[in-house]
Amino acid sequence: MLEDLFQSSTSVFLSVAIVVLGLNFIYSSFSSNSRKREPPGPRPFPLLGNLLQVDLKRLDRSLVDLSKQHGPVFTFYLGMQKVVVLAGYKTVKQALVNYAEEFGEREISPLAYDFNQGHGIIFSNGDVWKEMRRFALSTLKDFGMGKRITEGKIIEECGYLIEEFQQYEGEAFDNAHMMNYAASNIISALMFGKRFEYKDPEIKAMLERNHEVTRLTGTASILIYNAFPWLGPCIKNWRNLMKLVEDSMKETRSMIADLKETLNPDMCRCFVDAFLTRKLSLEEAGDKDSHYNDENLAYSVINLFAAGTDTTANTLQWSLLFMAKYPQFQDKVQEELSRVIGSRQSRAEDRKNLPYTDAVIHETQRLANIVPMAVLHRTSQDVTFQGYFIKEGTCVLPLLTSVLQDESEWETPHTFNPSHFLDKEGKFIRRDASMPFSAGRRMCPGESLARMELFLFFTSLLLHFRFTPPPGVTEDELDLTPVVGFILTPSPHELCAVSRQ
Secondary structure: OHHHHHHHHHHHHHHHHHHHHHHHHHHHHHHHHHOOOOOOOOOOEOOOEOHHHOOHHHHHHHHHHHHHHHOOEEEEEEOOEEEEEEEOHHHHHHHHHHOOOOOOEEOOOHHHHHHHOOOOOOOOOHHHHHHHHHHHHHHHHHOOOOOHHHHHHHHHHHHHHHHHHHOOOOOEEOOHHHHHHHHHHHHHHHHHOOOOOOOOHHHHHHHHHHHHHHHHHOOHHHHHHHHOHHHHHHOHHHHHHHHHHHHHHHHHHHHHHHHHHOOOOOOOOOHHHHHHHHHHHHHHOOOOOOOOOHHHHHHHHHHHHHHOOHHHHHHHHHHHHHHHHOHHHHHHHHHHHHHHOOOOOOOHHHHHHOHHHHHHHHHHHHHHOOOOOOOOEEOOOOEEEOOEEEOOOOEEEEEHHHHHOOOOOOOOOOOOOHHHHEOOOOOEOOOOOOOOOOOHHHOOOOHHHHHHHHHHHHHHHHHHEEEEOOOOOOHHHOOOOEEEOOOEEEOOOOEEEEEOO
16 A cells, blocks of 8 residues: 555656646746857757757758758757757867867766766866877877877888788778777877787777777767666666676786886886886875876776777778768779889878878768767856857757768868869869868867878778679669768778789
């Protein structure tokens, strides 16, 4: 009897709470508009916001469509969370560059907090973020990021990757794992001072975890979790994500512990060594409250390793898929490579003499649109932007899809067209609307490294191989539909790498 009464009372309480929350949501959503001019947007439903009005499997496309109705600055409700969406090149650049301070905070969503607990580089703010980003940039630069020493490591890895491709002797195969191994070995050399063999079970497990985390992060159920975090234990994808994050942390801590045992402060081998040495020096000086602690080290390593692997590897996969699907562009790249480089290894300094090849790489980044929605931002203060009032602490979504496929900036925004980056004389031209690494204070810290990797891996592979569809498959049948996660990856596919030498 008492149990039934308790359950009945609980149900009534929950019902009342839902009604109160719904009414409060409606009031807060619309009453403020009468006071200040806030960004417009589709009318939200109580509790659910605008979730029923979009395709959660391709949220970026739904938001692009909404921007055509409501303008380049509009409001979207993810459940009860208000999100201001920035659409189009001019708007995104104005916010992230011209208003860098106001739009420069990172939004820490429930999942982002689950991932990093406020530590590291990607999902942190304030002094923690400033110090960790500054240290990462300066340390990676010290270890040669974007310089000749890193170029040597990438060229060495190109040799290993070419050997792997050659083993298939022109037969069709899936290159996804090899691309991930190659890209991960570059960031691994910087993080841990070592490279892994492609068949090493340790790197295989790490990359499989990273891939699954990236995939799950972009699923509809995780978007719902961010709107209603109390649902977490009921969501299978969230439970799986937490297990993957836990395993990744254990693996990272183990690798850091191994390096700590052989640490020599007078001979830094990698990022981890540099961090541990800095931590020791501060402790010896009596500074026990610094940001150089075990948590920031582990999460910074995880951030940099994941960011330095997935985006580069997937862009390379897209580049080869585009070459196989559009052989006319592959012909022009290989003609230019043969004419300028011949049979030698390509170098970073060759880029200036390879305008068409450079244009193809940039067009791959543009159309592949690897990160369609930049990592969420947050306003650091009240700001009036394009005539709209945006309150301090508001979640902001820079819609990179709308930048890279802006119809007012690109002649053929939805078509693979290297001419976007060439002038009438065939010289390479930079386009401001090409911002695959985002922009402003939060732009990717590894951009120079990623650009060098993309150029050297792509040119090395195109010098050695011609890429074609598998036997019995035409170019038209190659599928460009992406697998949607936090980043857009090519659908599983096979290509033939036919030797040119």
